[in-house]
Amino acid sequence: MPPAAQPDLPLSPHGEIDSMLSRKFGKEVANYFSGSPLNRVAFLRTDHTFLTQALHHPSTTFILFKDLNPLLKDPATLATVPYSTVKPLVGENPYLTPEAEQIAAYNSSTYIPTLIFLGLDPAPPSPLTYKSHSGAPVFALDVTPRAHLTDASNNLISSLTSQSLSFSTGRHNLTLPPSAAALYASARHLLDWNTRNPFCAQCGSPTLSTNAGWKRTCPPSDTAFQTPRPSCVSRGAISNICFPRTDPTVIMAVISASGDKILLGRQNRWPAHWYSTLAGFLEPAESVEEAVRREVWEESGVRVGRVVVHSTQPWPYPANLMIGAVGQALPDGEAVDLGNDPELEDARWFELAEVREALRVGTSGLGEEAGPGYKEGGLRLPPRTAIAHQLLDAVVNGGFLAGVVKI
Known part of the structure; x- marks a missing residue:
């Protein structure tokens, strides 16, 4: 199936206003499915x-x-x-x-x-x-x-x-x-x-x-x-x-201790060469930061230190709130081990340049072909309507981590 036309994303709330936080972290990201035009009253x-x-x-x-x-x-x-x-x-x-x-x-x-x-x-x-x-x-x-x-x-x-x-x-x-x-x-x-x-x-x-x-x-x-x-x-x-139920879920872009690689994983039901960021549900009495560290370790064996929240995305299938975060691996915690949780078929570190190129030509929805310019065998990633895409873009193309890690 050819890739579907990708819609625009919601505008950044108050993106025209300069502030201390926007200068440090860039404009606030509004992910797909957010940005309702309605006053809920x-x-x-x-x-x-x-x-x-x-x-x-x-x-x-x-x-x-x-x-x-x-x-x-x-x-x-x-x-x-x-x-x-x-x-x-x-x-x-x-x-x-x-x-x-x-x-x-x-x-x-x-x-x-x-x-x-x-x-x-x-x-x-x-x-x-x-x-x-x-x-x-x-x-x-x-x-x-x-x-x-x-x-x-x-x-x-x-x-x-x-x-x-x-x-x-x-x-x-x-x-x-x-x-x-x-x-x-x-x-x-x-x-x-x-x-x-x-x-x-x-x-x-x-x-x-x-x-x-x-x-x-x-x-x-x-x-x-x-x-x-x-x-x-x-x-x-x-x-x-x-009351209506919302299930909080963490999804995270994990960068290496040196700041030059990103950890990605894949499930066996996904198309060949298709990877994404790791994700999992928050558990009771667990902070977002703790959930990020636990899920990354359980699924990949990698141990994460500092965690910062990037943005969130409503995901109505059926009732998730995806809490997007960026975490950095500990210097002695980067070894990949899939022996704990069998959810992933593979997890590995990718160079920033490879992820940047995949964001340019290799994104698509599941079951769709990659975009124009994609070369068979190259890395494939989720479309920009997915928060995983926005997290990866925030890391490899600067903005959220500009001046924090080497891009």
Whole structure:
């Protein structure tokens, strides 16, 4: 498969402002899937007057998902639809009843499609103005056919696909422009979390999506049954809610003690000559720095000293936050040993010049061909939409470590 066209990355926040930190470390890096254009106005997610107005406002748009795949116009364009299109699924006004009354009248036998309020887009003309806040409301909706709404969902899907729209079949949807990618990432994360948590972790009873899709509640009663729900510790005080899950992961570019090599690894399922930075999940009661040192040692045998954080990347597959770091190996800790953790097929040190050339001609997504100018047998690396690429670029092309290591 030829390499996919690589979209631009989000702009560096406040990149035009000079500061002590930007002079030392360069501009802040905004990675792909970050940089949402929306004002999340999280404090309005329980305001049903606002949500009602947001649902019906002429500027409001909906991003649709089927089986967690977004509706697209083409691989680089996220499709949006107005309220009138989704009304058969959403209904006249799901926010008509205040949240406390919805919880009190909960009926687990009634399927309610997952609807997420993502925020206000401040840019468009004729926006919704509510109190001191202004913008075009953006919602995400799961249209996957389920329960008694199966026919309505199928009818909606058929209508959309007849208009040359389609639900993505791509694995990671890395061809969207940065603002659309950020919307997709937050929507997918929340829809996936709601789908995975239909039951209370404490008592096992069905839960209700609340807070405009950002929390799940274990109601004290269920009108679908004559018998009372079991007692549940989660209903004590204000603890009757479950919040979206984010799993922190460290990913690190490790430089040699002399500063002239980078440690890279590969898994056996990757294409030939394709390497990347090492990565792994944080464990409980572990700092980012400790996780970097542990993961690098477990996977490669290399021992790392100083660790600094470079940037982070949301990764909605399903709910990761990639914490990108740069670490430097200890002078007596550079020997590679794959005998601890069998996750890697290979790990080795690469000269900076070889990595720099691979960033220029050898990047691609998994399953894609390398870029123009690549010579067979050369090093291959992840595309620039991956934080691994940004970490390697920060090291071999200066910027983040300029004046710290020899480039």
